[in-house]
Amino acid sequence: MAEEKISVEEQLALIKENLQETLNQDIIEEVLKKGEPLKIYWGTATTGRPHCGYFVPGLKLAQFLQAGCHVKVLLADIHGFLDNLKAPIELVKYRAEYYRFVITALLKAVQVPIDRLEFVLGSSYQLTPEYTMDLFRLSSVVTEHDAKKAGAEVVKQVENATLSGLIYPLMQALDEEYLKVDAQFGGVDQRKIFALAKEVLPRVGFKERAHLMNPMVPGLQGGKMSASDPDSKIDLLDTPDVVRRKLKKAVCTPKEVEGNGVLSFTEYVLLPASTLQYGTPKFIVPRRDAETLVYTTIDEMNRDYAADILKPQDLKPAVTEALISLLEPIQAEFNVSPEWKDVELKAYPPPPAPPKKEKKKKDKGTFYPRKAEAKADGHVKDADKGKVSAGQDGGTEAIQKLQISDK
Structure with a gap:
């Protein structure tokens, strides 16, 4: 598909099509009016096999690309491990690579240019000392109640949950800063995490981002x-x-x-x-x-x-x-x-x-x-009855061994 220059209004219409909700739309408009590509990230925990439900966010990524956005796909291998061990740590590397193949092929299938598509592996920066220190800083301003509430619709809820479920939403918020994006995209089930990011990132000196939400498709x-x-x-x-x-x-x-x-x-x-x-x-x-x-x-x-x-x-x-x-x-x-x-x-x-x-x-x-x-x-039954009854020699030897005294 040949790329054509489109107006800010057309860009915004493509970006917002089929979305259920947008937070901080003014941030998006400001970037577009400058003539810069809007930088958006979408994260996916690399756990189960991608199914046709992935067409829903995939088609939105395609529309973002068509609107001239720079799209970063976070292959969230560490998140997959944190979410109640949905994916064994030994497999997440291969699953992240599998997701990369799938998402690339899906976008090519609808004939969208992918020159502004970028894949980022979560573990490539989430294990650095700088990220860890910022995560500690974030954890010092977020309560247990708020972290649990933020992840309620995303992190698997179990009785006596592990602490990893509280770390998950903090990392998703912090990823906005480390990926250097203007907006984060996800399903409306992520709204509480987006609201947490909007509220707490400025508390540790990072800027607020816009958030774009797809409806949940049955x-x-x-x-x-x-x-x-x-x-x-x-x-x-x-x-x-x-x-x-x-x-x-x-x-x-x-x-x-x-x-x-x-x-x-x-x-x-x-x-x-x-x-x-x-x-x-x-x-x-x-x-x-x-x-x-x-x-x-x-x-x-x-x-x-x-x-x-x-x-x-x-x-x-x-x-x-x-x-x-x-x-x-x-x-x-x-x-x-x-x-x-x-x-x-x-x-x-x-x-x-x-x-x-x-x-x-x-x-x-x-x-x-x-x-x-x-x-x-x-009495004797079965195949060798005759041998048992009379012996191999007809019973002669047995009779001779008998000692019967005459009275």
């Missing part, structure tokens, strides 16, 4: 798209047959727009992707017994869906084929990249084979030939 089964529920998410490397099977099982209640994961995926992924790919938003729904429906806005789709003009049996196949088409260039890049394949095996090694079951000694049944045995009452 998964295919209605709730949050979760890596732990295989049916609620579609892996970016799932085959077309697997994509079709999973979307066939997706919850898509007729005439219900609220909480509909299939419609939400169209709104936040498929329509923005079509704009980036073709210059205009367009979503096509072929119908078997009626004319094809063509949508350019989600409002039109929601209205038709609520009126039962757009039905689940038409919407789901259309979303399925559009998603398969979007995944195709990502999977093609994976298939020709030995490095990516090698990293995948190291980052997500297959589970060990289950231990072999010990062979139980089979009961061979009452009719299996056994060594003959004399019973207490003197």
Whole structure:
């Protein structure tokens, strides 16, 4: 896609599209009016395998790049370790590399130039003495209550939690200063961490940043798209047959727009992707017994869906084929990249084979030939009955050994 110079208003519209909330928008406007590229960072803890839910922030990163922003992707390996040990420290390095491959391929799939995209590994600066000292300084002005509240929707909550869950939000706030950005981007579930950063960074002499928030998009089964529920998410490397099977099982209640994961995926992924790919938003729904429906806005789709003009049996196949088409260039890049394949095996090694079951000694049944045995009452059964009854020599030797005295 050829890069074109766009106005400040157009830049701001692209930056804010599909966002739920923006904090300190004046900071963004001030940078744009200077003609400088807005520096934005988005962090992702390198834990589970990235799934299609990553298209939601991924498409926003693409729009930031299209708006002329400089985008830093923080591959937060240390955060992944701190969040209740979601990722073993031995694997986070490989997982960070896997995420880099995935995010790059995802942005290339929607034909966005990535010359202003930068990947930063968290451990490359978070383990330095300077960062550690600033983290100590920050911890001296943040209470336990505020740190716990900030991470409540992001850090996994467990009974008798470890201290790492309190360090996590402080580091996310401090990263804004060390990455030298104007704004941080994330889901609306990060709002409390963003509010903490806005409040406490100036207390230790660092400037306030803007914050951009995506809404939380429901998964295919209605709730949050979760890596732990295989049916609620579609892996970016799932085959077309697997994509079709999973979307066939997706919850898509007729005439219900609220909480509909299939419609939400169209709104936040498929329509923005079509704009980036073709210059205009367009979503096509072929119908078997009626004319094809063509949508350019989600409002039109929601209205038709609520009126039962757009039905689940038409919407789901259309979303399925559009998603398969979007995944195709990502999977093609994976298939020709030995490095990516090698990293995948190291980052997500297959589970060990289950231990072999010990062979139980089979009961061979009452009719299996056994060594003959004399019973207490003197009778003998089984294959060698004759030998036991009379002996090998017909009993001659036994009779001779008997000492029977004549009376």
